[in-house]
Amino acid sequence: MTAKISRFLANDEPDTPCLVVDLDVIEGNYRALRRYLPVAQVYYAVKANPAAPVIDLLAGLGSCFDTASRAEIESVLEAGAGAERISFGNTIKKQRDIAWAYERGVRLFAFDSEAELEKLAVAAPGSKVFCRLLMNCEGADWPLSRKFGCDAQMAKDLLIQARDLGLDPYGISFHVGSQQTRLDQWEVAVGKTAMLFSALNEAGIELKMVNLGGGLPARYRDDVESVDRYATAIMDAMTRHFGNDLPQMIVEPGRSLVGDAGVIEAEVVLISRKSYDEDARWVYLDIGKFGGLAETMDESIKYRLETGRDGPTGPVILAGPTCDSADILYEKFQYQMPLSLKVGDKVRILAAGAYTTSYSAVNFNGFAPLKAYFV
Numbered sequence: 030m031t032a033k034i035s036r037f038l039a040n041d042e043p044d045t046p047c048l049v050v051d052l053d054v055i056e057g058n059y060r061a062l063r064r065y066l067p068v069a070q071v072y073y074a075v076k077a078n079p080a081a082p083v084i085d086l087l088a089g090l091g092s093c094f095d096t097a098s099r100a101e102i103e104s105v106l107e108a109g110a111g112a113e114r115i116s117f118g119n120t121i122k123k124q125r126d127i128a129w130a131y132e133r134g135v136r137l138f139a140f141d142s143e144a145e146l147e148k149l150a151v152a153a154p155g156s157k158v159f160c161r162l163l164m165n166c167e168g169a170d171w172p173l174s175r176k177f178g179c180d181a182q183m184a185k186d187l188l189i190q191a192r193d194l195g196l197d198p199y200g201i202s203f204h205v206g207s208q209q210t211r212l213d214q215w216e217v218a219v220g221k222t223a224m225l226f227s228a229l230n231e232a233g234i235e236l237k238m239v240n241l242g243g244g245l246p247a248r249y250r251d252d253v254e255s256v257d258r259y260a261t262a263i264m265d266a267m268t269r270h271f272g273n274d275l276p277q278m279i280v281e282p283g284r285s286l287v288g289d290a291g292v293i294e295a296e297v298v299l300i301s302r303k304s305y306d307e308d309a310r311w312v313y314l315d316i317g318k319f320g321g322l323a324e325t326m327d328e329s330i331k332y333r334l335e336t337g338r339d340g341p342t343g344p345v346i347l348a349g350p351t352c353d354s355a356d357i358l359y360e361k362f363q364y365q366m367p368l369s370l371k372v373g374d375k376v377r378i379l380a381a382g383a384y385t386t387s388y389s390a391v392n393f394n395g396f397a398p399l400k401a402y403f404v
């Protein structure tokens with residue numbers, strides 16, 4: 030936790046649960062990525078943390094933006110970034126939203142199917158389009174597999190069709206899966222991409238861009254490789270498969286820019302046991318799956334937790350405050366917490382800046398959406 034965040038929590042004593050984000054950390058992460066991967070243009074994946082202070086900061090630093098909806102595009106335009114810095118990267122768009130974006134000047138769109146291509150041809154004529162490749166997302170703690178992308182053969186046919194429909198077949202995208210813990214996953218993806226570049230070249234189409242997606246990790250319970258190692262792995266894969274003739278490169282980090290920048294402060298509402306002979310305590314917090322910790326689904330993302338207490342610890346099952354039995358955070362993976370933990374104690378959830386506020390429910394059980402402060 031940074032000094033700025035501790036100071037804010039100590040001085041302002043905000044009501045819990047709340048997220049506190051240190052914007053300097055986001056700026057540092059952005060600059061580090063630019064430093065280690067200077068040839069790639071950064072398109073921040075807005076969904077990771079769509080708050081205005083984050084968008085404003087990154088717009089000011091020169092970032093471009095990967096967006097999924099009208100509202101995300103509007104927030105980027107409001108931050109003063111022009112339409113030329115926006116990619117409409119969702120492969121599932123309403124035709125009227127495509128038309129709306131096109132009218133505002135957006136000219137870069139993702140697709141992974143024939144039906145989407147047909148919408149783009151009508152509603153965004155002449156635009157640059159890139160085809161998303163299907164990935165298996167091995168090694169990712171939060172896989173984005175199955176739902177997105179098409180296989181290479183189909184991608185080839187669709188990009189030819191894009192040209193025939195009057196669009197600009199611009200490139201290939203992929204996402205190796207979010208919180209990708211393996212450095213070698215870009216190698217596979219870039220290899221497939223380079224093969225498609227050649228295949229399309231033979232069909233008279235010169236692709237210009239590789240969109241390397243997101244996937245760079247934040248640091249949760251387990252240590253992860255540093256950003257420079259990821260950048261090296263990506264550049265090695267690119268030069269191995271493209272030689273010196275590198276195409277335009279795009280990266281779409283979400284989690285790796287904002288995850289480490291935020292801390293959630295929560296409070297213990299209840300500590301109980303289910304029977305006299307059970308060892309594990311149930312610890313109920315004032316935040317759960319519906320209050321912003323949706324990525325604990327299947328215990329996929331394992332946050333680092335801190336309490337103000339020390340001394341001997343014992344196993345706990347962690348759960349949220351709502352009246353839904355799905356609202357259990359960690360049960361299979363047994364967290365340990367101090368035996369001295371008391372109702373009313375604060376619990377800090379570290380590296381919680383990504384995919385928390387944007388995942389919190391509007392008013393389930395009357396609990397307000399996760400509040401966020403930016404310092």
Ligand SMILES: *Cc1c(COP(=O)(O)O)cnc(C)c1O
Nearest residue numbers: 074207208243244281282283284
């Ligand atoms: C969510 C998303 C990202 C960001 O992924 P991270 O793993 O958070 O970096 C990037 N690109 C697309 C298309 C996405 O949907």
